[in-house]
Amino acid sequence: MRELEVPTPLFTDRVEHAQRLVANREHTPALADADRELLGDTLRRLGRAIGERGGAGQLLHGEPHPGNVLTTGNGLLFVDLETCCRGPVEFDLAHAPAGVGAFYPGVDRDLLRECRVLVLAMITTWRWDRGDQLPNGRRLGAEWLDQIRAAVDRNDLNP
Numbered sequence: 001m002r003e004l005e006v007p008t009p010l011f012t013d014r015v016e017h018a019q020r021l022v023a024n025r026e027h028t029p030a031l032a033d034a035d036r037e038l039l040g041d042t043l044r045r046l047g048r049a050i051g052e053r054g055g056a057g058q059l060l061h062g063e064p065h066p067g068n069v070l071t072t073g074n075g076l077l078f079v080d081l082e083t084c085c086r087g088p089v090e091f092d093l094a095h096a097p098a099g100v101g102a103f104y105p106g107v108d109r110d111l112l113r114e115c116r117v118l119v120l121a122m123i124t125t126w127r128w129d130r131g132d133q134l135p136n137g138r139r140l141g142a143e144w145l146d147q148i149r150a151a152v153d154r155n156d157l158n159p
Helices: 011-023 033-054 089-093 098-103 109-127 137-153
Strands: 058-060 069-072 075-078 085-087
Touching: 011 033, 011 085, 011 109, 033 109, 033 137, 058 089, 085 089, 089 098, 089 109, 109 137
Parallel strands: none
Antiparallel strands: 058 085, 069 075
């Protein structure tokens, strides 16, 4: 997708959507204040830092996690393309299992680490949306909040 030139939103638009959800208590009523602050700060700081470092980047799938990739006789097939956006390839790699990044020459490891925490904050936010229908979503959201806290405590985030 690196060489395709198709008008698409920036990955930061997706980050802003998550920020609006965190800020809206009506849509995330079960999210505790401390957790709301953690997610809001993480989304804001990393969205800005990655946007400044990663530039406009390239066309991305937006959510290329294993559930959106099918193995076919002709190779891998990406599905669920409504999340396509433009940004650094590290944003897409952050959705994939950790070892996938090793197959991309020139990947910025620090940027990938930041993108992993940003993506984790985004998907954690969606688990607290009152309309979320993912089975065990709240349990996952609580586990992921702990992972975000651990990343902040380890200082894996660039302010």
